[in-house]
Amino acid sequence: MWQMFIDQATIHVKAGNGGAGSRSFRREKFAPKGGPDGGDGGRGGSVILKVDENVQTLLDVKYQRFYRAKNGGKGLGTKKFGKSANDLVILVPSGTLVMNDETDDIVVDLVYQGQQFVAAKGGDGGRGNTHFSTPTNRAPHYAEPGWPGEERTLRLELKLIADVGLIGLPNAGKSTLLSRLSAARPKVGAYPFTTLEPMLGVVRVGNFKSFVAADIPGLIQGASQGKGLGHEFLRHVERTKILLHLVDVTTEDPVQDYYTIRKELETYSPELAKKPAYFIWTKADLLSDTWQAPDLQTQLDPISAVTGKGVQKLIYFLHNQLLSLQSIEKRGHINE
Ligand SMILES: Nc1nc2c(ncn2[C@@H]2O[C@H](COP(=O)(O)OP(=O)(O)OP(=O)(O)O)[C@@H](O)[C@H]2O)c(=O)[nH]1
Ligand SMILES: [Mg+2]
Numbered sequence: 001m002w003q004m005f006i007d008q009a010t011i012h013v014k015a016g017n018g019g020a021g022s023r024s025f026r027r028e029k030f031a032p033k034g035g036p037d038g039g040d041g042g043r044g045g046s047v048i049l050k051v052d053e054n055v056q057t058l059l060d061v062k063y064q065r066f067y068r069a070k071n072g073g074k075g076l077g078t079k080k081f082g083k084s085a086n087d088l089v090i091l092v093p094s095g096t097l098v099m100n101d102e103t104d105d106i107v108v109d110l111v112y113q114g115q116q117f118v119a120a121k122g123g124d125g126g127r128g129n130t131h132f133s134t135p136t137n138r139a140p141h142y143a144e145p146g147w148p149g150e151e152r153t154l155r156l157e158l159k160l161i162a163d164v165g166l167i168g169l170p171n172a173g174k175s176t177l178l179s180r181l182s183a184a185r186p187k188v189g190a191y192p193f194t195t196l197e198p199m200l201g202v203v204r205v206g207n208f209k210s211f212v213a214a215d216i217p218g219l220i221q222g223a224s225q226g227k228g229l230g231h232e233f234l235r236h237v238e239r240t241k242i243l244l245h246l247v248d249v250t251t252e253d254p255v256q257d258y259y260t261i262r263k264e265l266e267t268y269s270p271e272l273a274k275k276p277a278y279f280i281w282t283k284a285d286l287l288s289d290t291w292q293a294p295d296l297q298t299q300l301d302p303i304s305a306v307t308g309k310g311v312q313k314l315i316y317f318l319h320n321q322l323l324s325l326q327s328i329e330k331r332g333h334i335n336e
Contacts, residue, residue, distance in 0.1 A: 005200035005212075007158040009062040010101055013120040015149025016044025016071040016085045021126035023143040024077035036133050036140055038075055041125030042082035044149040045069030049098065049108075049156075051115045052091040057202045057210045058158050061090060069120070072146060075128040082125055090119075091208060093158055101153040119154060123147035160200050162214030163322050165240035167265075169257055170194075170218030172246040173282040176305040178215040181315065186215050193218060205319045213318075214240060221260050224268035234268045238275075242321055244314075245279035249302060250286050255294045276321060284309055 019041025026034025047069050067090060073082035098107045098117065108117045126144030133140050166174040170192030178184050182201025187194050195217045204210050216237055220227055223234060237243065243265075247258050258279060266273040281293070284302035293302070300317065303310035 005160045007058045007160050007202060009058040009156045010153065011061065011064070011090075011156065012066050012151075012153045013047040014066070014068045014151040015046050015120035015122040016069040017148050018042065018044050018123035018125040018146030019072035019074040019082035020146045021128035021131075021143035022075035022077055022080075022082075023129045023141060025139065026078075033139075035138060036129040037077055037079050038128030038130055038143050039077070039080040040082065040128050040131075041075045041144075041146045042072030042084040043125050044072045044122035044146070045085035046087045046118050046122040046149075047120040048087050048089045049092050049096070049110060049117045049119050050089050051094050051096070051110050051113055052208075053094060053113045055091045055093045055208050056163070057093060057160065057212060058096070058156055059202050059204055059210045060208050061092060061156060067119075069122060069149065071149075072122070072125045074146075075125065075143070079128070079130060084125070085122065087122070092156065095158055097157045099155045099157065101155045107154065120150040120152060123149040160202070160212045162198075162200055162240045163211040163242070164203075164213040164318055165237045165243050166213060166215050166246060167219060167237060167243055168246035168261060168282075169248070170220065172218065172248045172257075173305050174215050174218070174246055175199075177246065177282065177303070177311075178213055180305045180308060180311050181213055184215070192220075203315060203318075205315055209319065211319060211322055213244075219261055219264055221264065223264045234265075234272065238269065238272055241276070241325055242318070243275055243277040244318065245277055246282045247279055248283055249281040249291070249294075250283050254281070255296050258296060276325070278317075278321070280314065 021041050022038030024038040026037045047067050069088040070085035072085050075082045096110045124147045126146045129140045129143040132142050175186040175188045175195050178186055178201045181203045184201030186199045199215045201213050202210050203213050247254050279298050280300040281302035285304035285307045301310050
């Protein structure tokens with residue numbers, strides 16, 4: 001039932017052409033009929049895909065459709081080489097599968113941090129006329145043109161795994177929040193159990209910074225025993241790194257609502273209950289000015305997914321939590 005969410009980007013890559021070789025002859029004061037001295041053209045830049053651990057999704061790769069590396073410089077007289085162009089490096093997340101868009105063949109599976117793949121090779125520079133002098137032709141007027149850079153269309157695919165799971169009672173506003181956070185458009189309804197299966201969305205934090213949030217169907221009391229839809233999905237919540245627990249402030253007893261979900265998590269799996277979890281009051285736009293926050297500590301301000309209030313701050317907060325988890329993973333232990 002859980003649909004693996006695939007992030008996809010189709011890009012066209014064009015490497016730079018090599019620079020033309022030079023056709024030039026020595027012109028010195030005492031050698032009016034000097035030999036050839038045309039230098040070679042520079043190499044065109046290649047387009048390279050490179051795994052970077054700080055990139056989580058294909059969101060930024062998708063942003064651009066054409067990736068073009070620069071052409072190499074022309075060769076010059078006095079045997080000067082043309083300038084080689086810099087490679088154009090596209091940062092991709094670990095787990096990016098690269099396919100030929102026309103044939104659907106897998107080109108490469110990019111996995112390791114720092115792994116590189118030349119998606120389009122830059123053209124070699126043309127040779128200057130110095131290379132073409134022969135005993136019968138000491139003054140060749142021929143120099144090679146630069147060679148064209150490779151060009152192709154690639155499809156990048158990444159299987160997304162949710163970093164943040166949005167949990168809560170039915171109707172808490174999980175789907176509404178996901179549609180605020182990302183381009184995902186889950187169904188929103190003013191009744192419980194609108195969401196029937198999890199849905200993922202890519203949340204942009206900034207340039208090359210994003211994470212994945214999952215909207216999980218509402219949990220109810222007894223979910224851990226298989227009631228409602230929750231049971232099936234608690235399993236999926238296990239794969240997320242952190243949980244964001246949404247609590248509707250407008251219900252009769254929001255504090256009780258909070259404990260209902262916490263209890264279900266603990267009953268289902270004490271391990272799951274230990275996962276980093278943050279709770280947040282939702283539907284803040286429906287609060288009156290005199291509203292007093294229920295007596296339950298949270299480090300997050302109430303949000304409204306409808307007006308967007310507090311949502312940007314929430315994005316930064318979640319991203320920071322994920323970053324600190326990542327650095328803990330790297331160190332291999334938790335600093336207490
Ligand atoms: N005023 C207001 N209404 C909201 C807000 N967030 C959600 N709602 C409304 O609350 C109802 C439920 O929202 P959903 O996003 O579908 O809730 P859900 O948690 O995904 O519900 P299930 O999928 O059934 O578990 C809808 O009528 C939303 O329009 C909010 O911030 N302010
Ligand atoms: Mg929903």
